[in-house]
Amino acid sequence: MxxxxxxxxxxxxxxHHLMHHAPRPCSVIIGLGSHDLGVADVSAGFYLRGLAPVVVFTGATSPTTRDRMPRGEAVHYRERALELGVPDAAVLVEPQARNTGENIRRSRALLDEAGVDVDSVLLVSKPYEERRAYATARKLWPEVDVVSASSPMxxxxxxxxxxxxxxxxxxxxxxxxxxxxxxxxxxxxxxxxxxxxxxxxxxxxxxxxxxxxxxx
Structure with missing residues (x-):
């Protein structure tokens, strides 16, 4: 009880964890892997509203997600986004990150490899990870503007x-x-x-x- x-x-x-940023157009949407499939829903919604031309889903598995998402968080997120109407060509998958720092570093490397110019990031996480995600991205990717967002719940x-x-x-x-x-x-x-x-x-x-x- x-x-x-x-x-x-x-x-x-x-x-306290909520940042209350207003979503706005950015270079890329990055959905941070977790147990919450709602991150994929929000990321897809932002793409379909035209807020960014590309979506990155990042995340491997954890003890919390191993049973729920056996193919990996990023892969399950991608599948969900495609179901919601995001075109396959607009989605990049980073399937190895196991913490927020790796999410940011590996997503940045993936975007560099894909030749995507990034000056702003619409960073989608669970609601109670908004502040942590923002603070991590500002440390590891200081040259980009970061908008932190989540499900409006x-x-x-x-x-x-x-x-x-x-x-x-x-x-x-x-x-x-x-x-x-x-x-x-x-x-x-x-x-x-x-x-x-x-x-x-x-x-x-x-x-x-x-x-x-x-x-x-």
């Missing part, structure tokens, strides 16, 4: 869509931890974390939402 306090704290983390709608309350809160906590730790390790630019968000994060850890924390 998840307490009312934990739900309140989780909503606070959710709100409320916290409650997202939890219902995933169907696993505890997993979503664990992911929120894990994403916040990385915002705190990774700038010092050179993985992303620093993003200020308000005191009330940090306090909510600590309470969620004390409540046992720890499965996505990195150790060591």
């Amino acid at each position: 998840i307490s009312a306090q934990s739900w309140t704290d989780a909503r606070r983390l959710w709100d 409320t916290f409650e709608e997202y939890v219902d869509s995933i169907g696993d309350d505890r997993m979503v809160i664990d992911m929120l906590v894990g994403a916040l931890q990385r915002l705190l730790l990774y700038p010092a390790q050179g993985f992303m630019i620093e993003q200020p974390v308000p005191d009330e968000v940090a306090a909510a994060y600590e309470r969620l850890i004390e409540a046992g939402f720890t499965s996505r924390l990195v150790t060591g």
Whole structure:
């Protein structure tokens, strides 16, 4: 049973992770692999609205996605985008990345190899990864403008869509931890974390939402 306090704290983390960028035309759409097929839906929608001429899907598999997406996250995303009407010629697949940093580095290399000139990126992730994705891209690809985007869903709608309350809160906590730790390790630019968000994060850890924390 998840307490009312934990739900309140989780909503606070959710709100912090959102960047509230307005989607706009960019050189490329990059969909970051994960357990959430909604990333492919949003990326396809942006393409069909004419916001970019090419889409990159990036991601291998993880313990979370091995059963759901056995052919790899990027491959399943591509298949979904084609179902939604994105032409095959507009989709590039990067099937090896296993973390956000690799998503950015490998997508950049793939676009260079394909001869795509990039000065702006419409970066699509899960809602609670918007800030982490933005901070990582700004660190590893500083010369491009980055617009961070995700499914336009409320916290409650997202939890219902995933169907696993505890997993979503664990992911929120894990994403916040990385915002705190990774700038010092050179993985992303620093993003200020308000005191009330940090306090909510600590309470969620004390409540046992720890499965996505990195150790060591």
